[in-house]
Amino acid sequence: xxxxxxxxxxxxxxxxxxxxxxxxxxxxxxxxxxxxxxxxxxxxxxxxxxxxxxxxxxxxxxxxxxxxxxxxxxxxxxxxxxxxxxxxxxxxxxxxxxxxxxxxxxxxxxxxxxxxxxxxxxxxxxxxxxxxxxxxxxxxxxxxxxxxxxxxxxxxxxxxxxxxxxxxxxxxxxxxxxxxxxxxxxxxxxxxxxxxxxxxxxxxxxxxxxxxxxxxxxxxxxxxxxxxxxxxxxxxxxxxxxxxxxxxxxxxxxxxxxxxxxxxxxxxxxxxxxxxxxxxxxxxxxxxxxxxxxxxxxxxxxxxxxxxxxxxxxxxxxxxxxxxxxxxxxxxxxxxxxxxxxxxxxxxxxxxxxxxxxxxxxxxxxxxxxxxxxxxxxxxxxxxxxxxx
Numbered sequence: 001x002x003x004x005x006x007x008x009x010x011x012x013x014x015x016x017x018x019x020x021x022x023x024x025x026x027x028x029x030x031x032x033x034x035x036x037x038x039x040x041x042x043x044x045x046x047x048x049x050x051x052x053x054x055x056x057x058x059x060x061x062x063x064x065x066x067x068x069x070x071x072x073x074x075x076x077x078x079x080x081x082x083x084x085x086x087x088x089x090x091x092x093x094x095x096x097x098x099x100x101x102x103x104x105x106x107x108x109x110x111x112x113x114x115x116x117x118x119x120x121x122x123x124x125x126x127x128x129x130x131x132x133x134x135x136x137x138x139x140x141x142x143x144x145x146x147x148x149x150x151x152x153x154x155x156x157x158x159x160x161x162x163x164x165x166x167x168x169x170x171x172x173x174x175x176x177x178x179x180x181x182x183x184x185x186x187x188x189x190x191x192x193x194x195x196x197x198x199x200x201x202x203x204x205x206x207x208x209x210x211x212x213x214x215x216x217x218x219x220x221x222x223x224x225x226x227x228x229x230x231x232x233x234x235x236x237x238x239x240x241x242x243x244x245x246x247x248x249x250x251x252x253x254x255x256x257x258x259x260x261x262x263x264x265x266x267x268x269x270x271x272x273x274x275x276x277x278x279x280x281x282x283x284x285x286x287x288x289x290x291x292x293x294x295x296x297x298x299x300x301x302x303x304x305x306x307x308x309x310x311x312x313x314x315x316x317x318x319x320x321x322x323x324x325x326x327x328x329x330x331x332x333x334x335x336x337x338x339x340x341x342x343x344x345x346x347x348x349x350x351x352x353x354x355x356x357x358x359x360x361x362x363x364x365x366x367x368x369x370x371x372x373x374x375x376x377x378x379x380x381x382x383x384x385x386x387x388x389x
Contacts, residue, residue: 002287002288003290003291004286008287011286018304019304020304021281021283021307021310022305022306024305024306025346025349026310026313026314026315026346026349027314030305030306030310031044031265031266031315032044033306034265034266034302034305034311035266037221037299037300037301037302037305038220038221038223038224038227038262038266038299039215039218039219039221039224040224040227040228041224041227043228043231044231044267049235050231050232050234050235051232051235051236052073052074052075052081052232052233052235052236053073053074053075053076054073054074054080055071055072055073056071056072057070058070058071058072058082059119061118061119062089063117064117064141064145065088065089065145066086066087066088066089066117066141066144066145067086067087067091068085068086068117068119069084070082070083070084070118070119071083071084071085072160073236075228075229075232078156079161080160081154081160081161081229081232082112082153082154082159082160083151083153083154083233083236084118084140084150084151085149085150085151085152085237085240086116086140086141086143086144086150086152087148087149087150087242088145088147091147091242093242094149094241094242094243094244094245095147095148095149095243095244096147096148096149096243096244096246096248096249096379096380096383096384096387097148097150097151097237097238097240097243097244097248097249098143098150098151098248098250098251098379098383099151099152099153099230099233099234099237099248099249099250099251099270100115100140100143100150100151100152100250100252100256101152101153101155101230101250101251101252101256101257101260101263102114102115102116102154102158102255103115103133103252103253103254103255103256103257104254104255104256104258104294104296105129105133105255106201106205107125107129108158108159108200108201109125109159109162109197109201110125110126110129111153111154111155111158111159111160111161111162112140112152112153112154112159113126113159114126114129114130114134115134115140115152115256116140116141116152117138117141122138125197132366133254133365133366133367134253134366134367134368134372135366135367135368135369135372137369139367139372140152142372142376143251143372143376143379146376146380147380148249148379148380149237149240149242149243151233151234151236151237153229153230153232153233155226155229155230155255155259156222156225156226156228156229157204157208157211157222157226161229162204163204163207163211165199165200165203168203168206168207168210169210172203172206172207172210173203175202175203175206176200176202176203176206177199179202180198180199180202208294208295209295211295212295221295221299222294222295222296222299223258223262223295223296223297223299224299226259226296227259227262227263227265227266230250230259230262230263230267231263231266231267234263234267234269234270235269238269244383244387245387246271246383246386246387247269247270247271247272247383247386248269248270248271248272248383249270249271249273249274249379249382250263250264250272250273250274251273251274251276251375251379252274252275252276252278253276253277253278253366253367254276254277254278254330254365255278255294255296256276256278257274257275257276257277257278257279258275258278258294258296258297259296260273260274260276260278261273261275261279261308261311262296262311264312264314264318264320265311265312265314265315270318271318271319271382271383271386272318272319272321272379272383272386273312273318273319273320273321274321274322274323274375274378274379275312275321275323276322276323276371277323277324277325277328277330277366277367278297279308279309279312279322279324279331279336280308280309280331280335280336280338280339281307281335281338281339281342282298282303282307282308283307283335284331284332284334284335284336284338285331285335289330289331292330293330308339309339309342309343309346310342310346313342313343313346313347313356316343316346316347316349316352316355316356317347317350317351317355317356318355319355319356319382320343320355320356320357321356321357321358321359321374321375321378322339322340322356322357322358322359323359323361323367323371323374323375324336324340324358324359324360324361325360325361325362325363325364325366326360326361326362326363327364328364328365329364329365330365336360340358340360343356343358344356344358357378359371359374
């Protein structure tokens with residue numbers, strides 16, 4: 001193993017002594033255990049209201065056939081969450097609701113802006129990210145244009161919910177500046193070495209480790225904090241009069257796919273989830289692929305309870321679509337196929353094998369236009385079926 005080196009035998013010892021990833025069955029018992037592992041999940045048990053507080057409309061706009069609002073609200077701690085709500089311009093009557101979840105990307109300056117157009121043009125860095133991962137477009141706006149009310153919240157640690165660099169330890173800031181300078185030292189003009197946005201992103205990546213430590217001390221996890229914020233967004237969407245009665249959908253790529261799996265597991269309002277480019281057995285990430293991923297993907301203690309595909313399927317037979325990229329460099333193909341088989345087995349056991357769809361696409365880590373078209377169509381069918389008398 002590449003990263004564990006002389007400690008590679010630790011994996012076998014852990015499997016033997018800790019009895020990792022036991023076989024489990026979907027259902028309320030597993031979901032309750034997942035909520036306890038994640039932490040900050042009292043709202044899952046109905047002990048506190050999940051609806052965010054002090055919701056404000058910051059601005060409204062209309063462009064390209066989509067009407068938008070920027071909202072802000074409080075989740076009870078930290079900076080106010082900002083979110084976009086998008087729907088077809090001129091829509092009358094309630095429409096199905098979907099929570100669109102932005103990705104990680106190692107870019108925390110932007111959140112909702114990665115996947116949704118607001119009243120202003122997208123920054124150049126966002127346009128580059130969309131070109132690489134999203135077929136060059138704001139998929140949340142495209143989804144809204146298909147006939148949905150779409151809420152796009154900033155996640156905990158991103159955009160309106162990010163930590164300012166001044167709040168990070170001096171050590172983190174110094175390491176970020178040093179690594180930025182070193183990586184640009186070969187440029188004759190030193191271009192990029194002093195870019196504050198790039199330095200911030202490097203610091204934010206390092207800082208996520210410290211946030212994970214604080215979360216552990218507080219009895220929660222980065223995954224639990226992110227999922228709690230996303231449940232607040234779902235609760236807000238559920239409360240809107242322009243959203244049709246019945247289940248909501250959710251969809252996201254990469255870190256957004258991680259968020260979709262967590263939301264599917266912890267939120268009863270979700271009745272159709274799309275996880276894109278974020279599905280593998282955890283064992284298949286050993287050894288060299290663990291370093292590539294966010295703490296959202298590794299809730300402490302989860303391995304003693306179940307595997308990641310078990311978490312994603314914990315609400316079986318609630319409809320679930322997982323899209324896999326065969327050449328995704330964040331996962332092994334064997335790990336993705338094993339996850340697909342595990343989820344399919346859970347849905348077979350729940351008596352609804354048709355409620356799970358696993359789609360494999362050629363190409364690297366992405367949610368391209370063909371994948372989006374399939375996901376949008378699937379969400380429309382599932383949410384329409386859920387509303388039939």
